[in-house]
Amino acid sequence: MSDMRDAMRDVKRAMGELSKQVPEEMKGFSEFMGTVLKPGKLDLKTKELIAVGMGLTARCKYCIGIHTQKALAAGATPEELWEVATVAVMMGGGPAMTYVAELQKALAEFAPEQAT
Numbered sequence: 001m002s003d004m005r006d007a008m009r010d011v012k013r014a015m016g017e018l019s020k021q022v023p024e025e026m027k028g029f030s031e032f033m034g035t036v037l038k039p040g041k042l043d044l045k046t047k048e049l050i051a052v053g054m055g056l057t058a059r060c061k062y063c064i065g066i067h068t069q070k071a072l073a074a075g076a077t078p079e080e081l082w083e084v085a086t087v088a089v090m091m092g093g094g095p096a097m098t099y100v101a102e103l104q105k106a107l108a109e110f111a112p113e114q115a116t
Contacts, residue, residue, distance in 0.1 A: 004065045004105045011062040045074040053084045056099050057092035064099060068106035078107050078114045 019026040037047055048071035055063030068081060081103060089097045107114070 002105070002109050004061075004102070004109045007061050008065045008069075011066075043074075045071060045076050048074050049076055049080060049084050052081060052103070053088040053091075056085060056088035056096045056103065059092075059095055059099050061099070061102050064102040065106045065109075068103060069110045072111050078111055081107065 015026070037044060039047075042050075048067050051067035052064060052071055055067055071081060072078075085100050085103055089100065
């Protein structure tokens with residue numbers, strides 16, 4: 001299993017435990033996430049691309065992995081994700097740039113035939 005999939009599995013496992021320990025709070029959080037990601041003025045692909053950029057600036061490996069996977073599933077291309085990375089670096093500077101390596105891992109994992 002890859003490093004990216006391992007990180008995603010670990011966080012999902014922790015979120016599952018959090019749901020057991022504080023179910024009401026996690027139910028509310030899950031409902032909020034579901035509502036936010038529903039297509040509205042922005043489609044799902046655009047929202048997932050924004051989430052990838054935010055993950056890069058927040059330096060969250062899990063966020064980068066899960067939202068890269070979801071963006072690809074929503075129709076994003078690797079080229080669009082690389083462009084998102086440039087905006088994230090513009091806003092987040094050098095620290096965000098170091099996390100572009102996580103985007104590269106996610107693309108290699110979830111779009112290997114398209115990864116550059």
